[in-house]
Amino acid sequence: MLELYHNNISVCAQKVRVVLSEKNQPWTNHHLSLAKGEQLTPEFKTMNPRGVVPVLIHDGNVIVESSVICAYLDEVFPNPPLMPKSPVERATMRLWCKLPDDILHMACATVSFAISFGQQLKKQMGAGLEERLMKMPDPARRDRQRALIEKGIETPFFRDHIKVFEKTFGEMEAQLAKTKWLASDMYTLADAEITPYVERIDRLGLDGMWEKRPRVADWFARIKARPSFKMIADYPPTDYDDTGRDGSKSWPRIKELIAA
Numbered sequence: 001m002l003e004l005y006h007n008n009i010s011v012c013a014q015k016v017r018v019v020l021s022e023k024n025q026p027w028t029n030h031h032l033s034l035a036k037g038e039q040l041t042p043e044f045k046t047m048n049p050r051g052v053v054p055v056l057i058h059d060g061n062v063i064v065e066s067s068v069i070c071a072y073l074d075e076v077f078p079n080p081p082l083m084p085k086s087p088v089e090r091a092t093m094r095l096w097c098k099l100p101d102d103i104l105h106m107a108c109a110t111v112s113f114a115i116s117f118g119q120q121l122k123k124q125m126g127a128g129l130e131e132r133l134m135k136m137p138d139p140a141r142r143d144r145q146r147a148l149i150e151k152g153i154e155t156p157f158f159r160d161h162i163k164v165f166e167k168t169f170g171e172m173e174a175q176l177a178k179t180k181w182l183a184s185d186m187y188t189l190a191d192a193e194i195t196p197y198v199e200r201i202d203r204l205g206l207d208g209m210w211e212k213r214p215r216v217a218d219w220f221a222r223i224k225a226r227p228s229f230k231m232i233a234d235y236p237p238t239d240y241d242d243t244g245r246d247g248s249k250s251w252p253r254i255k256e257l258i259a260a
Helices: 011-022 042-047 066-076 087-134 139-154 156-176 189-203 214-225 227-233 247-259
Strands: 002-006 028-031 055-058 061-064
Touching: 002 011, 011 066, 011 087, 011 189, 011 227, 042 055, 055 066, 061 066, 066 087, 066 189, 087 139, 087 156, 087 189, 087 247, 139 156, 139 247, 156 189, 156 214, 156 247, 189 214, 189 227, 214 227
Parallel strands: 002 028
Antiparallel strands: 002 055, 055 061
8 A cells, every 4th residue: 555645746646656657556545735844743843754755655654855755666566567687778878867865856946935935825825934934944055044934035045056957957958869768768757757747847837947958858748748747736735826937027037047
């Protein structure tokens, strides 16, 4: 039995749902409101002390960290496989899967909060915003969110993080000149785990980032045609709304920051 504690538009939860779909595995849905801080309750933090989603429970065993969960699912449910056979291709896949943990996830949080989520949270929480921020167990994360709410895309570290996406899309374009998918000619965990980050940029209205990268555009079109993409598309926003393409209004300024 599989149970997933998740949020509809959490990119980490999205990639786990995509893998569950690729594996054709049914699961029990436990949706948490991030805006209400349901992931910060003592009950949830007994499962994951970091207070973040997703959390997978499989036959009573608690598995945390989305990249670990995805690898676990591929091991426990080996068919269809989401890992190439070639050791070189497996190494390439692992590098792509490692990217979100290293820097892409933080960059995604920065871009999302600067463009859209920060002002949404401020409006939702009103006078309770500071109390909500102080409940966050990671002080560094709390300080980043506070800065992004106050300064948006002019927050000093926003430029560095939007450039992370610029570099990532450049690397994707180069890899897709060699292989059909991100690690090999077969769809793998690399594609599943990168998908939510590309979709987030698209939803924020920053799809101009692959306007001159036809291979990335083609890869994304093929991704959206897969049945597993419904694990993102069919889960509409409930707390934060990333579908308003808010970044399109700031795109000229964002292009300046990328070029700087």
